[in-house]
Amino acid sequence: MSDTVLVLDFGAQYNQLIARRVREAQVFCEVVPGDISYEEVRKKNPAAIILSGGPASVFEPGAPSMDPAILTMGIPTLGICYGMQLMAHLLNGTVTPAERREYGRTPMTLTQSSPLFLDIPEHSTVWMSHGDHVLKAPEGFTVLASTNTTPIAAMANPARNLYAVQYHPEVHHTEGGFRMLQNFLYQIAHLEPNWQPDQFIPQAIAQIREKVGNGRALIALSGGVDSALAAALAHEAIGSKLTAILIDHGLMRQGEIEEVVQAFPSLDLRVVRRDDVFFAALKGVTDPEAKRKIIGREFIRAFEHAKEAIGPVDVLIQGTVYPDVIESGGKNARTIKSHHNVGGLPDDVGFEIVEPLRWLFKDEVRKVGEALGLPDSIVWRQPFPGPGLAVRIVGEVTPDKVDILRQADAIVRQEIRKAGLERQIWQAFAVLLDIRSVGVMGDERTYGFPIVIRAVESLDGMTADWVRLPDDLLETMASRIIGEVPRVNRVVYDITSKPPGTIEWE
Ligand SMILES: Nc1ncnc2c1ncn2[C@@H]1O[C@H](COP(=O)(O)OP(=O)(O)OP(=O)(O)O)[C@@H](O)[C@H]1O
Ligand SMILES: O=c1[nH]c(=O)c2[nH+]cn([C@@H]3O[C@H](COP(=O)(O)O)[C@@H](O)[C@H]3O)c2[nH]1
Ligand SMILES: NC(=O)CC[C@H](N)C(=O)O
Numbered sequence: 001m002s003d004t005v006l007v008l009d010f011g012a013q014y015n016q017l018i019a020r021r022v023r024e025a026q027v028f029c030e031v032v033p034g035d036i037s038y039e040e041v042r043k044k045n046p047a048a049i050i051l052s053g054g055p056a057s058v059f060e061p062g063a064p065s066m067d068p069a070i071l072t073m074g075i076p077t078l079g080i081c082y083g084m085q086l087m088a089h090l091l092n093g094t095v096t097p098a099e100r101r102e103y104g105r106t107p108m109t110l111t112q113s114s115p116l117f118l119d120i121p122e123h124s125t126v127w128m129s130h131g132d133h134v135l136k137a138p139e140g141f142t143v144l145a146s147t148n149t150t151p152i153a154a155m156a157n158p159a160r161n162l163y164a165v166q167y168h169p170e171v172h173h174t175e176g177g178f179r180m181l182q183n184f185l186y187q188i189a190h191l192e193p194n195w196q197p198d199q200f201i202p203q204a205i206a207q208i209r210e211k212v213g214n215g216r217a218l219i220a221l222s223g224g225v226d227s228a229l230a231a232a233l234a235h236e237a238i239g240s241k242l243t244a245i246l247i248d249h250g251l252m253r254q255g256e257i258e259e260v261v262q263a264f265p266s267l268d269l270r271v272v273r274r275d276d277v278f279f280a281a282l283k284g285v286t287d288p289e290a291k292r293k294i295i296g297r298e299f300i301r302a303f304e305h306a307k308e309a310i311g312p313v314d315v316l317i318q319g320t321v322y323p324d325v326i327e328s329g330g331k332n333a334r335t336i337k338s339h340h341n342v343g344g345l346p347d348d349v350g351f352e353i354v355e356p357l358r359w360l361f362k363d364e365v366r367k368v369g370e371a372l373g374l375p376d377s378i379v380w381r382q383p384f385p386g387p388g389l390a391v392r393i394v395g396e397v398t399p400d401k402v403d404i405l406r407q408a409d410a411i412v413r414q415e416i417r418k419a420g421l422e423r424q425i426w427q428a429f430a431v432l433l434d435i436r437s438v439g440v441m442g443d444e445r446t447y448g449f450p451i452v453i454r455a456v457e458s459l460d461g462m463t464a465d466w467v468r469l470p471d472d473l474l475e476t477m478a479s480r481i482i483g484e485v486p487r488v489n490r491v492v493y494d495i496t497s498k499p500p501g502t503i504e505w506e
């Protein structure tokens, strides 16, 4: 048996939160589509399975389901919300729309003792978010907990290793939620808390060696922490068989190309200048998803172009991390935006793509980076998206607009650095809108572009809150931007969290 937990994804908004909590409990965890086959599960041989929540109703035609045989394997399985309803539905219990929906804070009472609730008080407050409920538990199940409106808030069939809860243990607001997940992992699945992100270093190095064999590999290096770590691992794995490629797509920030070149003196690093190709491909394009797909395609074409100068190379290593994969849309989850390196990839790619960090969250990447001795300036660098300034220009991307945004962005970042806030903020940057407004400067009417300042705090980029920047700092930025950047006459501050917003504007 492996030490992995599989989360079957039925389209929950925050199913990555379940994965995070499991990893916080020091157990490795992978999110897979809910309709994964019995065979596939057998091959992965997980130590435990968690069924996620989801927006559908199990009794609706076409609702996401799973192979019921997976529930007969004896693998400890925990259903959460939709996952509980699905378990009940597939095992001939009854699921119906509830007379009263339950959203948010709900008092719950334990009615039967179970290792699942070890050290959890009889009365606690849990977080609910459901419109359906299990009216009758399947045969062989006992009810473990209830609330005022939900008679079956938790149920179990210990003989078959099946457990389920209607509430959301993965959210912080649920009292004892993390404890319950730990109980499931340690008491029921008998897992040991021994997974650490840096364990994965030797594994990643071996994977790269195996894939590259006697050939050569390219590493797509942006200078960001993800690709810097991937490059360090790849360099360790294959040494001089590695060439780093930095694409200058004309969408980088002020001085960035030079800075990256200086930061990696030990790599065979080549800058591939493709700004004319990217700008030509983006001409006239305004739809954000269309822009992202074009950029994804042009990245690959640029790596293929670079390969011609180097000779035969089969493998392209990228610093893709888990949120890039999750946000690009799963089977039941909605596509929020196609990240250039995942959902934005073209169908024809002239490489085998190797992504050693594909399973890590950003904070885990940072921990591994520290363990490998990467400098602080790289480990704690604020993320910068691969499509660069293009996803911060609403509407058509032109060299002219990039020039305006680049100057405004440099001012925002300089002022954040001066104020000593760079490290505690997840990202701070400028956005250029494609509207204009009227102003007055030096008694003269102006009709110029607005710049949006965006600063957010976050742990992993999956959720974020806007930063309460001091007024005088905002004022300094605004007056510098309007004074120094031609054609900008207004500055606004974005006070939207994620959700409902996203961090980038496109
Ligand atoms: N200009 C670029 N040249 C070459 N590769 C790039 C470039 N921009 C992005 N990539 C590739 O795409 C991957 C995803 O980009 P992403 O911005 O998510 O990661 P990063 O730049 O390594 O780290 P960070 O998220 O901290 O910016 C990178 O890891 C890298 O492999
Ligand atoms: O490499 C990347 N390629 C992309 O296409 C991309 N889109 C968004 N981002 C970064 O991901 C995090 C979440 O961004 P959003 O809230 O805008 O989805 C933030 O940190 C964004 O900067 C990207 N990174
Ligand atoms: N959060 C969930 O998983 C909701 C499950 C189901 N859609 C309900 O409303 O009951």
Ligand SMILES: [Mg+2]
Pocket (backbone or CB within 6 Å): 222, 224, 383, 384, 385, 386
């Ligand atoms: Mg980046």
